[in-house]
Amino acid sequence: MWDALQLLSFGDGGWGDELLAGLKVTVTLALATLPFGLAMGLLVALGQISGEPALRRAARIYTTIFRGLPELLTIFIVYYGGQMLLQKVAGLFTDTYIEVNSFLAGMLALGLVFSAYASEVFLSAFRGIPAGQWEGAAALGFNRWQTFRLVILPQLIRLSIGGLGNLWLILTKETSLVSVIALDELLRQTSVAVGVTKQPILFYSVACLIYLVLSLVSSRGLVAIERRVNRGEAR
Amino acid sequence: MNGAANPAADTTDIRRPPPPARRWTGLRIAGWILMSLWILASLGTAWMLWSGFDGEVFGRYFPRMLAGLWITVKLVVIPITLGAVLGLLLAWARLSGNRLLDAAAFSYMYFFRGTPMLAQVFLVYYGSGQLRPLLEDWGLWWFFREAWYCVLLAFTLNTAAYQAEIYRVAIAAVPRGQWEGAMALGLSRRVTFLKVILPQAMITALRPLGNEIILMIKGSAIASVVTIFDLMGATRLAFSRTFSFDVYLWAAMLYLAIVEAMRRLWERIEARLTRHLRREGEESA
Numbered sequence: 001m002w003d004a005l006q007l008l009s010f011g012d013g014g015w016g017d018e019l020l021a022g023l024k025v026t027v028t029l030a031l032a033t034l035p036f037g038l039a040m041g042l043l044v045a046l047g048q049i050s051g052e053p054a055l056r057r058a059a060r061i062y063t064t065i066f067r068g069l070p071e072l073l074t075i076f077i078v079y080y081g082g083q084m085l086l087q088k089v090a091g092l093f094t095d096t097y098i099e100v101n102s103f104l105a106g107m108l109a110l111g112l113v114f115s116a117y118a119s120e121v122f123l124s125a126f127r128g129i130p131a132g133q134w135e136g137a138a139a140l141g142f143n144r145w146q147t148f149r150l151v152i153l154p155q156l157i158r159l160s161i162g163g164l165g166n167l168w169l170i171l172t173k174e175t176s177l178v179s180v181i182a183l184d185e186l187l188r189q190t191s192v193a194v195g196v197t198k199q200p201i202l203f204y205s206v207a208c209l210i211y212l213v214l215s216l217v218s219s220r221g222l223v224a225i226e227r228r229v230n231r232g233e234a235r
Numbered sequence: 236m237n238g239a240a241n242p243a244a245d246t247t248d249i250r251r252p253p254p255p256a257r258r259w260t261g262l263r264i265a266g267w268i269l270m271s272l273w274i275l276a277s278l279g280t281a282w283m284l285w286s287g288f289d290g291e292v293f294g295r296y297f298p299r300m301l302a303g304l305w306i307t308v309k310l311v312v313i314p315i316t317l318g319a320v321l322g323l324l325l326a327w328a329r330l331s332g333n334r335l336l337d338a339a340a341f342s343y344m345y346f347f348r349g350t351p352m353l354a355q356v357f358l359v360y361y362g363s364g365q366l367r368p369l370l371e372d373w374g375l376w377w378f379f380r381e382a383w384y385c386v387l388l389a390f391t392l393n394t395a396a397y398q399a400e401i402y403r404v405a406i407a408a409v410p411r412g413q414w415e416g417a418m419a420l421g422l423s424r425r426v427t428f429l430k431v432i433l434p435q436a437m438i439t440a441l442r443p444l445g446n447e448i449i450l451m452i453k454g455s456a457i458a459s460v461v462t463i464f465d466l467m468g469a470t471r472l473a474f475s476r477t478f479s480f481d482v483y484l485w486a487a488m489l490y491l492a493i494v495e496a497m498r499r500l501w502e503r504i505e506a507r508l509t510r511h512l513r514r515e516g517e518e519s520a
Contacts, residue, residue, distance in 0.1 A: 047269075054266030061273050068494040069487055070456035072467060076474075077483050084480050169349075176351035180460060187354055200361035208350040208358065215349045 004202055007193075015193040015203070022189030023210055029106060029175045029185060034168070036111040041118025048119065049126050059119070066116035071109070072177050078109040079181045106178030114171055121163035126152075128159045158229050165222040169215050176211075186210060284481055296473035296482060303469030304489055310455040310465055314390035315398075315448055321391065322398030329403050340399065347396030353457050355393055360385040360461050386458045390451070397447055405440035406432060438509060445501035449494055456490075466490065 010016040047059035066074065083100045090098055129152060137147035179188035190207040194200045257263070328340035347355065363370060363379035370376045378384045409432050417427035459468035470486040473479070 047266075050262055050266070052260075052262045052266040054270045055262060056266075058266060058269035058273055064495070065491065068453075068491045070453040070467065070490055072456040072459070073470075073483065073487060073490060076471075077487060080474070080480055080483065173349075173351040176353045177457075179353070187351065187357075190354075191357070194357075194361060199365070200357070201365050204354055204358040204362060208346070208354050211350045211354065212346065 022186035037114030040115035044119035045122030125159035318394035321395035325399035326402035
């Protein structure tokens with residue numbers, strides 16, 4: 001017991017500070033992915049509800065690809081593909097070796113996957129908004145942007161917050177996959193600790209516990225957000 | 236979008252004016268730009284695969300990837316099947332009304348749904364190494380020695396938790412009147428559950444179950460991290476030896492193909508199993 005605590009302590013002998021640093025990267029990665037994923041997901045969903053067949057088809061292809069590929073493969077493709085592409089472009093000017101930042105690659109890959117799923121959430125939320133809301137706004141003389149911002153978006157957020165919350169929980173777990181391209185997030189730091197201390201059970205259990213706490217905190221936060229966006233809803 | 240005409244009125248010979256020509260609105264232009272981007276991207280990929288085609292790499296590694304695909308299939312089918320049994324037991328435990336059972340099943344599901352599957356695989360695979368003396372005593376070491384069995388075990392435990400939640404929700408969604416009706420008919424609880432409740436619950440569970448299978452196909456790529464040569468593992472091996480990015484694109488196409496095929500197949504199965512719920516003349520969803 002004492003040994004375990006010593007291994008997990010902060011400071012030179014323990015791995016507590018390393019794990020904490022990993023947790024910080026994990027949380028940062030998830031938070032950094034969120035805005036891109038949400039914005040892209042909303043755009044794709046808007047494409048899917050538009051009356052324009054070409055736009056709908058383009059959006060459909062996007063979601064089919066990024067919901068169909070394993071996240072791990074998406075990460076590899078973005079990482080190595082991005083590296084190759086940048087190398088080719090840079091090769092025109094210089095011959096320096098380019099290394100893609102694994103944080104950015106992971107963020108992009110997870111963002112693509114997140115947005116594909118988020119667009120489905122937004123899509124069903126759009127379908128939950130009665131056509132009368134658009135028509136009413138049109139009758140009031142709102143233009144398209146005003147309608148969207150003042151009438152549709154508040155309802156859209158309310159209808160999609162549950163599904164987006166689930167996606168957030170999935171996202172926090174999926175950040176662990178970015179460890180395969182050597183990003184020092186929580187799981188990779190844990191593996192490093194295991195490699196040195198030969199205590200896999202202790203460290204992986206602790207890592208799992210940290211992920212559980214993360215999801216617990218997220219759920220709490222989501223409940224609070226849900227309450228806030230529903231505050232106008234009469235019960 | 237615009238209101239459909241009354242179908243009864245369509246029988247008379249009314250000439251409709253031709254639809255107005257569709258204008259090139261901003262949205263339409265944007266749609267075509269995006270579509271052309273997709274077409275360009277696919278042509279570019281095809282060109283890249285074609286021009287950079289290396290018969291030797293293809294001949295050496297593509298068969299391995301196909302063999303890996305078969306392993307991927309096994310990595311999905313076995314855990315999903317075993318997980319269904321375990322998941323049903325867990326769902327039963329959660330609905331049993333026994334507080335202890337309920338709490339145990341809840342914690343199990345909370346753990347496996349709340350932590351990354353990669354961490355679970357590591358815990359089973361590397362953790363069992365640490366317990367080696369104990370496992371040898373119990374005569375279980377042959378099982379935990381193999382990465383293959385460890386991955387199967389971790390996947391099964393993981394999907395069981397997700398499936399349990401699906402079954403729990405589905406069973407709870409069956410109206411209470413079904414239980415009461417069966418009781419009024421004098422059916423035992425066991426028969427009621429197996430013959431009355433479960434078939435109805437499975438219909439509700441079909442769609443999320445299909446999603447879970449697809450998530451499992453994608454998630455199985457994780458096995459490659461602990462030396463399993465599934466489709467992803469074979470691909471990574473090929474890449475590490477040839478540094479040919481093409482192999483990732485082949486893998487992407489294979490994964491997209493099986494996920495898409497699975498999705499369509501499941502739609503068929505769903506339509507077939509719910510055909511008694513459809514009204515006459517109604518299109519399948």
